[in-house]
Amino acid sequence: MDNIDLVVLRTAREWREAGWAVVLGTITRTWGSAPRPVGSLVALRADGVLAGSVSGGCIEDDLVEQLRAGSLNLQRPTPLRYGVGAEEARRFGLPCGGTLELMLEPLGPQSQLDELLARLARGERVRRELDLASGAVQLAPAQAGDTLSLDEQRLVSHHGPQWRLLIIGAGPISDYLARMAQALDYGVMICDPRPEHVGDFALDGVQLTRDMPDDVVMDFKADGASAIVALTHDPKLDDLALMEALRGQAFYVGAIGSRVNQAKRRARLSEHFGLTEAELDRMHGPVGLDIGARTPPEIALSILAEMTAVRYGKQA
Structure with a gap:
């Protein structure tokens, strides 16, 4: 049995091995009553199939629409924000005017997905540093108390058992x-x-x-x-x-x-x-x-x- 985000990573790898273009979304920030916590993952396949969840379904529907419209044909990691205003909050099902921000990352060899999954299979906790300019990823052992962090240059996330x-x-x-x-x-x-x-x-x-x-x-x-x-x-x-x-x-x-x-x-x-x-x-x-x-x-x-x-x- 696997936790949801591990299933997302494994599914993303399977899709890439089958030749699909895949975008990985990571929740980086939330304000108000966001549906899922920071660090949660969603994977999007080029034909609109999703793995994982970031909301009750409304945001996922919008991501699929953007994907099919070609607006998510990304060359580098790109942030995406939902629910800034009350109208958007209602549209995307974010209660109490909540806001959710995703970092969308096109996966490739530089993403080190195989190595990340190999370390997770050994029960390790892993620190994953994503360079926002190049999309390159560096992996290192995670430390106790590590939390997700985001600045203009990098996204640092942590994977493995909490x-x-x-x-x-x-x-x-x-x-x-x-x-x-x-x-x-x-x-x-x-x-x-x-x-x-x-x-x-x-x-x-x-x-x-x-x-x-x-x-x-x-x-x-x-x-x-x-x-x-x-x-x-x-x-x-x-x-x-x-x-x-x-x-x-x-x-x-x-x-x-x-x-x-x-x-x-x-x-x-x-x-x-x-x-x-x-x-x-x-x-x-x-x-x-x-x-x-x-x-x-x-x-x-x-x-x-x-x-x-x-x-x-x-x-x-």
Whole structure:
């Protein structure tokens, strides 16, 4: 499973490989209640086919009209603005007089699309610098806290997972949780030192480690964009991971198990590892929203639903 913008980049590459001229649009600025966030992508094929989205459909319709009229036969990156006035805002479906600005970029060999996708397939975060005069692109590793920036010479955007998820335990739930999390823009790592559980477990773009969970959590260096979920059902592994995770900065720490098992876990973490009540209260367990989930994909869905609620500060 892929996030929307990764699908856009892959589709753009497929179209170019098939011989089509392709323009890539990046949202660079928004004012008011714009439909999609800065950095979102849309790809436009020469015959008017689109991949991705920047609005509810009105702007996409206008882009197709311009494309078919030949006005988007671009030779260099070109900005395009929608919704400056109230009439345009109504026409293009921008609520509350919102405004949206796109940078339209004709793709070519200088765009380094293949190299960008190769790095993203390895789970990397990538800084992409577009020279607005030539259309040439330079790629470099992205840094924490990087945001999109635009000036008269260049557009700097960032691609790859914005959030991180560490899963303790390899199994069916982990499989679904990792796949779904990737679709929500998480870079995913799975830790399980048990050979009988790891086996040939492998997912594209997911890092697998067999080191001990407490060491992995420490090396993970969780921050406010990180989540840690323990799924092994083995106290010797889950407790070690939770001991470190609950003392860290992760915005979400969850552990699988019944309410009875959660009470026992809290007691162990308090008595044997010295965790405080405040640290223990950071643990979400039983993990996930109570939606009656029974199967691995349903449980994974419930976990991601709770993670999303916590991430946006909503009452789960």
